[in-house]
Amino acid sequence: MRNVVIGLLLLFPAIAQERLPAGPGRETVKKVCSACHSAENVVGLAKTREEWGQVVGEMATQGAQGTVDEFNDIVDYLTEHFPSAPPVNVNKATAHQFESDLGFTAKEADAIVQYRREKGSFKSADDIARVPGLDAKKIAARKDRFTY
Numbered sequence: 001m002r003n004v005v006i007g008l009l010l011l012f013p014a015i016a017q018e019r020l021p022a023g024p025g026r027e028t029v030k031k032v033c034s035a036c037h038s039a040e041n042v043v044g045l046a047k048t049r050e051e052w053g054q055v056v057g058e059m060a061t062q063g064a065q066g067t068v069d070e071f072n073d074i075v076d077y078l079t080e081h082f083p084s085a086p087p088v089n090v091n092k093a094t095a096h097q098f099e100s101d102l103g104f105t106a107k108e109a110d111a112i113v114q115y116r117r118e119k120g121s122f123k124s125a126d127d128i129a130r131v132p133g134l135d136a137k138k139i140a141a142r143k144d145r146f147t148y
Contacts, residue, residue, distance in 0.1 A: 025077025032066040032074060033059075046085045052078040087147045090128060091121045102142050108134055122148055 020026050047055065052075045056064075060071055088101050090112070098109035108131075115131040122128050125143035129136045 021081045023077060023081060025073040025080075028066075028070050028073040029077055032064060032070055036064075045082055047078070047082065048084040049075065049079040051084070052082075085145070087145050089147045091116065091148055102145060104138070108138075122146075124148070 020029060056071050056075050056078070060066065064071075066074070085101060088097055090098075093101070093113075095106070095109040095113045098104045098112055099106055104112065111131050111133050112128065116122060119127075125139050125146060128134070128146070129139045
């Protein structure tokens, strides 16, 4: 439970709460989550309704204080304001798309595009993981967002 609480502390620090977009559920997110979390990380996340439900469900099972209706409001809010982004075709994406859509650094994005130019199209996440300087864990975390 301690690891989940520490992880959740990274999700919604109080100083970043004003970055949460206005809308139904915002106050519930602040009320239920603000004791432990920051909006800094959630602002950059994109998840499906099911994925947000799993995150909120994990919070609830680890002791987050809220009603079923409040947890549902949080899932609704997060789904509306931080939806899952469409997949990225890694064989057509520009360096900018690797940065903005997939969260790679500029250096990593340039390396991916250069490697693709030199070696040809990617057929799997394993191919992308062969790009020098990339962290295999970072590739694995994004592989569901890749199309070929």
